[in-house]
Amino acid sequence: MINISKMENMPKDGPRSPLEPIPETALPLPFDDYFLSSLKPSDFPRLVELYNSDLAFILLSPPYPYTFDDAQWFNDNRAHTRFPSYPETQEAWVIRSKPHNGILVGICGTHPVPGQSGHHFKLGYFLAPEFRGKGIMPTVVTEVLKKFPGAIFDAEAEVANLGSQKVLEKCGFQYIEGGNFEETWPVSKGGEVRQILKFVKQC
Numbered sequence: 466m467i468n469i470s471k472m473e474n475m476p477k478d479g480p481r482s483p484l485e486p487i488p489e490t491a492l493p494l495p496f497d498d499y500f501l502s503s504l505k506p507s508d509f510p511r512l513v514e515l516y517n518s519d520l521a522f523i524l525l526s527p528p529y530p531y532t533f534d535d536a537q538w539f540n541d542n543r544a545h546t547r548f549p550s551y552p553e554t555q556e557a558w559v560i561r562s563k564p565h566n567g568i569l570v571g572i573c574g575t576h577p578v579p580g581q582s583g584h585h586f587k588l589g590y591f592l593a594p595e596f597r598g599k600g601i602m603p604t605v606v607t608e609v610l611k612k613f614p615g616a617i618f619d620a621e622a623e624v625a626n627l628g629s630q631k632v633l634e635k636c637g638f639q640y641i642e643g644g645n646f647e648e649t650w651p652v653s654k655g656g657e658v659r660q661i662l663k664f665v666k667q668c
């Protein structure tokens with residue numbers, strides 16, 4: 466779950482120029498039907514579909530209703546961000562299913578923490594509803610974090626989101642005692658003041 470305003474992170478010189486996609490990453494057995502790649506414009510309708518599904522009420526930062534323009538903005542400004550200290554990395558790791566013609570199954574985000582050393586990131590992730598509960602995300606996070614040796618990753622999960630907490634525990638994140646905080650969700654995204662737990666991992 467990421468809580469970063471779009472505009473704060475907009476490059477001052479406008480959208481970044483297109484970059485070559487980084488090489489695809491295979492997932493180990495038994496998840497070899499899935500692989501990681503980069504975001505493509507052909508994914509935009511799928512992002513619109515998913516961010517307007519139950520994810521609208523689970524994830525705080527994506528706009529809602531989520532539009533094609535939001536997907537374009539994410540592609541142009543965030544998804545392909547490269548990290549000089551970590552070769553062949555990017556901000557948005559798109560999880561795809563081979564048997565479903567490479568459809569976007571979910572995203573694992575490795576978001577830079579602003580003002581930090583370039584070694585400090587915040588993790589975020591989601592899967593499409595039909596791909597949850599199969600053990601995919603712990604494998605994805607494990608593979609992605611291997612690409613960031615020495616980095617520190619923060620992560621957050623709602624108290625009620627036991628599935629997300631389990632992913633973090635399985636991937637070696639530590640719960641930060643006393644780090645809990647409250648976050649007010651926009652009314653359009655379900656409202657409520659929600660209890661958030663904080664986790665951290667040194668890669």
Ligand SMILES: CC(C)(COP(=O)(O)OP(=O)(O)OC[C@H]1O[C@@H](n2cnc3c(N)ncnc32)[C@H](O)[C@@H]1OP(=O)(O)O)[C@@H](O)C(=O)NCCC(=O)NCCS
Binds near residue numbers: 599603
């Ligand atoms: C959270 C999410 C990424 C987990 O990924 P996943 O690949 O489905 O994770 P897993 O299949 O390994 O399941 C995680 C574990 O949580 C458990 N779990 C899932 N939902 C649960 C629930 N409501 N109550 C208790 N346990 C639950 C699963 O049984 C599994 O535990 P196990 O391995 O001991 O059986 C995925 O469910 C998702 O995308 N959810 C919606 C978006 C979201 O919540 N993103 C995170 C925001 S912080």
